[in-house]
Structures are given as C-alpha cells and as structure tokens.
Amino acid sequence: MPELPEVEYAARIARAACAGKTIATVRALHPSQQRALPDDHAQSLAGDVVVAIARRGKHQLFHLGSGRTLHVHFRMTGDWRVGSCDTPPHRVTRVLFEFADGTQLALDDSRALATVTLHEAGIDPCPALGPDATDDRFDAAWLQAQLTGRRTPIKSALLDQRVVAGIGNIYASEALWYARVDPRRLGYRLTPRQCVAIVAGVKRAMHRALAHPERYYGAEGISAAVRFNAYDREGKGCRRCRTPVSRIVQAGRSSYFCRECQR
DNA sequence: CGTATCCTGACC
DNA sequence: GGTCAGGATACG
Numbered sequence: 547m548p549e550l551p552e553v554e555y556a557a558r559i560a561r562a563a564c565a566g567k568t569i570a571t572v573r574a575l576h577p578s579q580q581r582a583l584p585d586d587h588a589q590s591l592a593g594d595v596v597v598a599i600a601r602r603g604k605h606q607l608f609h610l611g612s613g614r615t616l617h618v619h620f621r622m623t624g625d626w627r628v629g630s631c632d633t634p635p636h637r638v639t640r641v642l643f644e645f646a647d648g649t650q651l652a653l654d655d656s657r658a659l660a661t662v663t664l665h666e667a668g669i670d671p672c673p674a675l676g677p678d679a680t681d682d683r684f685d686a687a688w689l690q691a692q693l694t695g696r697r698t699p700i701k702s703a704l705l706d707q708r709v710v711a712g713i714g715n716i717y718a719s720e721a722l723w724y725a726r727v728d729p730r731r732l733g734y735r736l737t738p739r740q741c742v743a744i745v746a747g748v749k750r751a752m753h754r755a756l757a758h759p760e761r762y763y764g765a766e767g768i769s770a771a772v773r774f775n776a777y778d779r780e781g782k783g784c785r786r787c788r789t790p791v792s793r794i795v796q797a798g799r800s801s802y803f804c805r806e807c808q809r
Numbered sequence: 810c811g812t813a814t815c816c817t818g819a820c821c
Numbered sequence: 822g823g824t825c826a827g828g829a830t831a832c833g
Contacts, residue, residue, distance in 0.1 A: 547827065578816070604828080621828050623817085638817090657816045659828075673829085698810080707829085715827065798812075799827065 548620040550604060550679055550712025551755035556626050557601040560608075560651060563628040564596050568646040570631075576640045576658050583641065587664040591616070603675050603711025613667030618653070624660030627652040675711040679748050680756075684710050686741040693733030693741075700736060700744065701729035702797050713748065716777045717755070719802045721747035723776035728808045729801040730794070776802040 548556065572588045574580040595611035608616035618624075627636070629650045635642055641653040641662050653660060665671040676692070677683035692709045693700070703709050704718040713721070722729050724747030727740050736744070775785050779802055780793040789806035 576816095619828080621816095622826080655816095656818065657827085659816055661829095702810095705828085797810085 547622055547714050547716060548604065548624065549714035549717050549755075551717075551752055553604045553606060553620065553712070554601055554756060556620065557599055557606050559626050559628065560606065561599045563626070563649055563651050564643070564645055565599055567596055567649060569594050569596065570644045570646050571642075572644075573642045574640070574662070575635060575642060578658050579640045579653075579660070579662060582661045582663050591664070602672055603678060603707055604714070605672050605675075607671065615665045615667075615669070615671055617661070617663045617665060617671035619661045620655070621657070621659040621661070623657045624653060624655040627654050674708050676707065676709045677711065679710050679712040679717075680752050684745065684748070686738060686745050689745055690736070690738060690741045693736060696733055698733055699729060699796055700727060700731050700733050701801050703733045704744075704748070705797075705799075710748065712752070715799050716774065717748070717751045719777045720751040720775055722801075722803060722808060723747070724750050726808050728805075729796060729803050731809075776804065778802065 569591050572583070572591045574583045574588055591610075594614070596608050597611055598609045600607040600609065604619060606618040608618065610616060627639075629652065631644045631648045631650050633650055633652075635652060636654055638654045638656045639652045640655045640658055640660060643651040645651070653662065663671065677688065689709070693703055696703065701718055701722060704713050704721065705715065719729065721744060725740065725743035727736070727744055776791055779791040781790050783789065784791055784804040784807060787804065787806050789804050791802050792805050794801050
C-alpha cells in the first residue's frame with residue numbers, strides 16, 4: 547500500500563515525467579473517477595501547465611499555472627505509469643493524462659479507489675493533516691499532546707492523519723515493533739519515554755523505506771517476510787526474540803506485533 | 810468508539 | 822461464490 551515513502555517515490559516519478567509541461571488532455575476512464583473528476587473539470591485542464599508537484603503525507607498536489615490544484619490520492623492500489631501518448635491504456639488505468647510533448651501519465655489502480663480532484667486557486671485540497679511523519683515537528687511532545695484525553699489505542703492514533711501524516715497500516719505496525727510498544731496500549735497511558743521511542747520508530751520505518759524504494763515500492767514479488775519486521779508475519783519468529791508474531795484486528799485492520807517484546 | 814461504504818483481485 | 826484486504830469518510 548502506498549504510504550509516505552512510496553508516495554514520495556511516486557511524486558518523483560510524476561515530476562520527472564511532467565513537471566513544467568503543458569496538459570493536452572485528461573480523461574477519467576472509470577465511473578468512480580468520473581464522479582470525482584467530472585468531464586467539465588477534466589476538459590478545463592487542457593492547456594494548463596504543471597508548475598510543480600508537491601507531496602503532503604500521502605497526498606500529491608499538482609500546482610497548475612492557472613493557480614488551481616489537482617489533488618491525487620492513491621488510496622490502496624494507485625500508481626503512476628509513464629508512457630507516450632500512443633500507449634493504449636491498461637485494463638486498470640483509471641485516469642489518463644496526456645501532455646503537449648507526447649508524454650503520457652497513467653494512473654493505474656486495480657481497485658479504483660484512488661481519487662483525482664480539481665480545486666480552484668486559493669483552496670487547500672488537503673484535509674486537516676498533522677505534520678509529516680518525517681518532519682521534525684512530529685516529535686514526542688507533539689505526539690503526547692495529541693494523545694492526551696483520547697482513549698484510543700496507539701496503533702489507531704498513528705493511522706489518524708490529523709495526528710501524523712503519511713503512516714498507513716504497514717508502517718504503523720513496523721514503527722511500534724521498532725519502539726517495542728504494544729499496539730493496544732492506550733495513547734494517553736504512554737510514558738514520555740515510549741513517545742520518544744514511537745517517534746523514533748516511525749522515523750526509522752520511514753527512512754528505511756525511503757532509502758530503498760526498489761525494495762518496498764511495487765515489490766509485490768518480494769515477500770513481506772523479507773521486507774517487514776512485523777507486518778504480515780503472523781506466526782513467524784520475531785526478529786528480536788523469536789516469539790511467534792501475533793495478529794489482532796483493531797478498528798477493522800490487522801495489527802502485527804510481538805507479545806514478548808512489545809509492551 | 811465501531812461499522813458500513815467505496816472497489817476489485819486474490820484466495821479459499 | 823463467499824470472504825478478505827485496506828485509506829478515508831460518513832454515520833450510529
């Protein structure tokens with residue numbers, strides 16, 4: 547699933563493909579993308595220029611010459627594919643961007659949950675987001691302040707983009723494994739020391755993935771048992787203590803952790 | 810807090 | 822052919 551490191555990698559691909567270029571056409575090919583980006587919005591993009599592509603959490607923001615912003619969120623299975631305008635769309639291509647120079651940027655998304663939306667100048671398309679997981683402003687003091695008074699398990703808090711932006715289900719489990727903290731622990735009961743460890747665990751998970759995009763991004767062929775320490779390793783030995791990794795469900799999502807060394 | 814919704818492919 | 826997976830949002 548694309549989380550902050552994978553979206554950062556994707557944004558770089560999009561920048562290399564189309565930053566500074568003039569849009570020729572944009573087409574939404576799937577009903578759910580057509581709902582998000584109606585025909586009149588898509589058609590109004592012709593002739594606009596992609597001035598810059600920014601990333602915030604898991605959001606990609608295409609800043610346009612007109613002052614408008616094209617907001618892209620990959621959700622579960624979105625990804626960019628770069629080609630030329632004569633490349634036919636794939637079965638899973640949901641939105642197709644074509645540029646004046648013949649470059650094509652395809653949003654491929656098997657589950658069709660990704661969104662592309664157009665926003666007028668002056669509108670911030672991102673919902674309320676906390677600091678990026680990699681940002682210095684995401685520190686132990688911030689985390690503890692966000693958790694006080696909330697009776698929510700730390701795992702769920704890490705998935706809340708208002709607390710910290712860019713973490714998804716995979717790196718939430720990884721970060722808590724690094725921090726040696728039980729995902730069920732209620733946020734307001736964490737010690738300052740544990741908050742420090744969690745922030746460090748988040749940064750470690752993020753920076754490891756950012757440093758090895760080829761190992762994580764689009765690495766379906768590489769088994770999770772190789773890529774991760776906790777995620778998707780139910781029953782396999784903890785890499786620290788060999789205790790079998792446990793899987794539980796929190797807020798409808800799987801959490802993986804070691805009962806022995808995560809307290 | 811939990812649960813449903815959106816989607817489709819993978820898996821039994 | 823039923824279930825599951827999951828990011829974000831909406832709702833009870």
